[in-house]
Amino acid sequence: MTLALYRIDDRLIHGQVVVGWGQPLNCSFIVLVDDEVSSSDWEQDLYRMGVPPQIEVIFASVEHAAAQFPTWEADARVGILLVGDVDTAVALATRVPQVKRFNVGGVHHRTGRKERLRFVYLTDEEAGKLRQLAAGGVEVTAQDVPTARAVPIGEFT
């Protein structure tokens, strides 16, 4: 198997990811790509607490993730890759052409963002970056949980 889900979610590791997606995918490892979290032991402890012991959690900066990506792709287990924002997704996809899809799972309200879906709020700039990502060959859909419909990018940007 390989990385089965590439997800943009500003809550990073939480119930929807660990249980909602992790259970049906039979996920064995989570790669959390975030420059800030990867440099903070305290933040890492916090996120690790939400994950059952049988699931490995790997913290990586964008640079480290780009270097390690082939290892994760070749892993015999099923993994989930998480980023917290559109910029990190773009940075990763730019460095790693093998990243061919992103699931927008939760980007929430903040000043300057407009509601696109119940669980997706984006600035016009962020929406533009996602469209650009899609134009470059990355399949971008929005879907909070596996039982929901994967909304194509054209419907929410």
Next chain:
Amino acid sequence: MSELRGVIVSHAAIAQALVAAVKAITGIEDALTPVSNEGCGTEALGQRLREAVGEGPAVLFVDLPGGSCFTSSARYAKQGGAEIAVVTGVNLAMLLDFVFHRDIAPAEAARRAVDAGAKAIRVTA
């Protein structure tokens, strides 16, 4: 010492339901504030916590030991300035004990809540 406030932080409407249950059983309605993570990113949930805790002191009762409710609560407890303790695995039994014992420090109230909550979890014959 000012009386502790309890803030219940949960997915969906668990927090509201627990507050209603405590009120139904004890008649006490001013000790607990419900906060839901519904529709919240980290920033919005932090804001809801700030409003609920006020100047504190407070105990945050979180539903799960991980996830957005927990990470936001732990982060707020660390950075928020007020005197705060965080307890996970909230249940009705711990809240019923808490509302009658609010003249103690948050850390002590948190330990007490864990004891009361754990005692209520058992297999009956």
